[in-house]
Amino acid sequence: MLQELSIKNFAIIDQLSLSFENGLTVLTGETGAGKSIIIDAIQLLTGGRGSSEYVRHGEDRAEIEGLFLVDDGHPCMERAREFGIDIEEGMVILRRDISKAGKSVCRINGKLVTISVLREIGSTLIDIHSQHETQELLNETFHLPLLDHYGRVEIEAALDDYREVYKKYETVSGRLKRMNENDQQLAQRLDLIQFQHGEIQRADLKLREDEELADEKRKLMNFERLFESLNTSYEALQGEQHGLDWIGLVMGQLETAAEADPALAPLLETVQNCFYTLEDTARTIRSQLDMLEFDPERLNQIEARMNEINQLKRKYGSSIEEILEYGAKIEEEIESILNRDHHVEQLQKELQTVKRDLYLEAKQLSDLRKKWAEKLTKNIHSELKQLYMDKTTFEVRFLSTADDYFEADEIPFRRDGLDQVEFYISTNPGEPLKPLAKTASGGELSRIMLALKTIFSKHQGITSIIFDEVDTGVSGRVAQAIAEKIYRISVHSQVLCITHLPQVAAMADVHLFIMKETVKGRTRTKVKPLGQEEKIKEIGRMISGVEMTDLTRQHAKELLELAETIK
Incomplete structure (x- = not known):
C-alpha cells in the first residue's frame, strides 16, 4: 500500500505531506482545487512522463516522494533484485525530482535509476485508472492485451514460447529474403564484400x-x-x-x-x-x-x-x-552468395520447419485465449449485472484465429500470434451485438472498465489502485452500484478515488477534502481529512451544490448510514 506521499513545488502545490490507510480513500473538492494534480504527482512518481511545466513557478525543481509497504513475494521484490535494489522490511521508497529545465532524477530506496526502471517497479505498485484509460476501450488494439492480461497465468507462458519461435522465424525469413534479392543487387553486394574481405586479408592482422x-x-x-x-x-x-x-x-x-x-x-x-x-x-x-x-x-x-x-x-x-x-562474417556471406542455390534450398527447408513449429505455438495460444475469453465473458456478465447492466450481452469476438489458417499457403504471423480480438456488446435485448467502440455510451464504458478492474484486482497483486473520476456519466442507482463496486475492490487492494458522486464519497473509509487557498498572493493546494460531521457537510454539498438545507443534510446522513450498513 501507499503509506506516505510527499509533494513539494509541484504545479500549485507548494508543500504537501499525506498519510494513507488501507481500504477506500476518497478525494473530493471543487473543480480546480488540485485533486487531479495529486494523482498526476503519483503518476510521475511511478514513471509517468514529466516536463518542466510541473515545476511550481519561481522554483528550481519539483520533488515527489512516496513510501510503499509490500509483503514478501510481491512482484516488485523480484524486479528490484534484478536491478540490484535492496528492499528491507517490505519498504519501497520512490523519489523523483524534476528540474525547471525538464530533467528528471529518479531513485528507488536511495539508488539512482532510469525512468524506465522506475516505471517498471512502479507499475507493480500503483494502477491508475483514468477517463483516458476508459477511452482506450474504444480502440480494439487494446482488447487482445486485456484478454492476455486476464489469462496471464497460462497465456503469458504460451506467448513467450510463441515469441521465441517467432524470433527464429524472423531471422530465417530475413536471411531468405536477402538471398532472393535480384541478381544485380547480389552482384553489387558480392563485389563490395569481396573487396572488403581482400583488404582485411591482405592486412594480415594479428591480435593486439x-x-x-x-x-x-x-x-x-x-x-x-x-x-x-x-x-x-x-x-x-x-x-x-x-x-x-x-x-x-x-x-x-x-x-x-x-x-x-x-x-x-x-x-x-x-x-x-x-x-x-x-x-x-x-x-x-x-x-x-x-x-x-x-x-x-x-x-x-x-x-x-x-x-x-x-x-x-x-x-x-x-x-x-x-x-x-567482420572479416569472418563477410567470408561466410561470400560463400553463401557463391553457393546461393544450395543455401536458398536449405533456408527454405529450415523456414518450413520453423513455420510448422510457429503455427503449432500459435494454435496453442489461440486455444488458450478462447478458453480464457469464455471465462472473461462470464465474469464480465456477472460484474455488469451488479452495475445494473444485466440486460447487456458481452462477447469477446475472435475476428481471426490460428484455425483460420490451417493448411494455408501463406500465414500472416505476427508478434502476438494469429488472433485478432474485439469486444462486442449489445446493451438492449433484441439488438444485435456490435463493436464496443460503436455502441457503448460514456457511462456504459465507465461501468465496463470498472467491471474489468474488479476482475483484474482480485488476482493482479497491485498494492494500490487509483480511480480518477471514473464515475463520469452515471447517476442514481447506477452511481450507488459503482460506489459499492469500488468499495469491494478496496477489500482486496488499497483504493484512492477522486469522485464527484456523493454515493462513492459516502463509502469511504477515509475522506480527504482538497481545497485551494491564497497565501501572500500565491495559490496553493491544501488537504484536510474530514471527521463525521464534516463528511455530512461535504456530501451535502456534493448533492445540492452550494446551499446546504436540512433536507440535504438528512440525505447526506442517510447515505453515510446506508454505506455503513453495506460495509
Whole structure:
C-alpha cells in the first residue's frame, strides 16, 4: 500500500505531506482545487512522463516522494533484485525530482535509476485508472492485451514460447529474403564484400598488434632519454669506484668482521645478497643497452602500419578483434552468395520447419485465449449485472484465429500470434451485438472498465489502485452500484478515488477534502481529512451544490448510514 506521499513545488502545490490507510480513500473538492494534480504527482512518481511545466513557478525543481509497504513475494521484490535494489522490511521508497529545465532524477530506496526502471517497479505498485484509460476501450488494439492480461497465468507462458519461435522465424525469413534479392543487387553486394574481405586479408592482422606497435613506437620516440637513463644507471653500478666497487668493499670488510664476531654474519649475508642482485641487474642493463638500436626507418614503418590499421578500424570495427570478426562474417556471406542455390534450398527447408513449429505455438495460444475469453465473458456478465447492466450481452469476438489458417499457403504471423480480438456488446435485448467502440455510451464504458478492474484486482497483486473520476456519466442507482463496486475492490487492494458522486464519497473509509487557498498572493493546494460531521457537510454539498438545507443534510446522513450498513 501507499503509506506516505510527499509533494513539494509541484504545479500549485507548494508543500504537501499525506498519510494513507488501507481500504477506500476518497478525494473530493471543487473543480480546480488540485485533486487531479495529486494523482498526476503519483503518476510521475511511478514513471509517468514529466516536463518542466510541473515545476511550481519561481522554483528550481519539483520533488515527489512516496513510501510503499509490500509483503514478501510481491512482484516488485523480484524486479528490484534484478536491478540490484535492496528492499528491507517490505519498504519501497520512490523519489523523483524534476528540474525547471525538464530533467528528471529518479531513485528507488536511495539508488539512482532510469525512468524506465522506475516505471517498471512502479507499475507493480500503483494502477491508475483514468477517463483516458476508459477511452482506450474504444480502440480494439487494446482488447487482445486485456484478454492476455486476464489469462496471464497460462497465456503469458504460451506467448513467450510463441515469441521465441517467432524470433527464429524472423531471422530465417530475413536471411531468405536477402538471398532472393535480384541478381544485380547480389552482384553489387558480392563485389563490395569481396573487396572488403581482400583488404582485411591482405592486412594480415594479428591480435593486439596495434598495442605492440604503439609500445614500440613509444620506445623509439624516447630512444635518447631511454639510452641515457640506462647508460647512467649502468655506469653508476659498474664503473670504476662506483656502486658495486663500494658494496664489494663493504662485503670484504664485513667478512673480516664476521670472522672476529660471528653475530655479524647476518649483516654480511644481507650485503652479499644485495651485491649479487645488483650485479645481475647491472648485467641486465648492459644487455638492454646492447639491444638498443635507433632505426628511423623502423619508426616510419610503424607509423605506416598503424595508419593502415586505423584506416581498417574506421571501416570495419573499433578494434582488431572486431575487424577480424567482420572479416569472418563477410567470408561466410561470400560463400553463401557463391553457393546461393544450395543455401536458398536449405533456408527454405529450415523456414518450413520453423513455420510448422510457429503455427503449432500459435494454435496453442489461440486455444488458450478462447478458453480464457469464455471465462472473461462470464465474469464480465456477472460484474455488469451488479452495475445494473444485466440486460447487456458481452462477447469477446475472435475476428481471426490460428484455425483460420490451417493448411494455408501463406500465414500472416505476427508478434502476438494469429488472433485478432474485439469486444462486442449489445446493451438492449433484441439488438444485435456490435463493436464496443460503436455502441457503448460514456457511462456504459465507465461501468465496463470498472467491471474489468474488479476482475483484474482480485488476482493482479497491485498494492494500490487509483480511480480518477471514473464515475463520469452515471447517476442514481447506477452511481450507488459503482460506489459499492469500488468499495469491494478496496477489500482486496488499497483504493484512492477522486469522485464527484456523493454515493462513492459516502463509502469511504477515509475522506480527504482538497481545497485551494491564497497565501501572500500565491495559490496553493491544501488537504484536510474530514471527521463525521464534516463528511455530512461535504456530501451535502456534493448533492445540492452550494446551499446546504436540512433536507440535504438528512440525505447526506442517510447515505453515510446506508454505506455503513453495506460495509
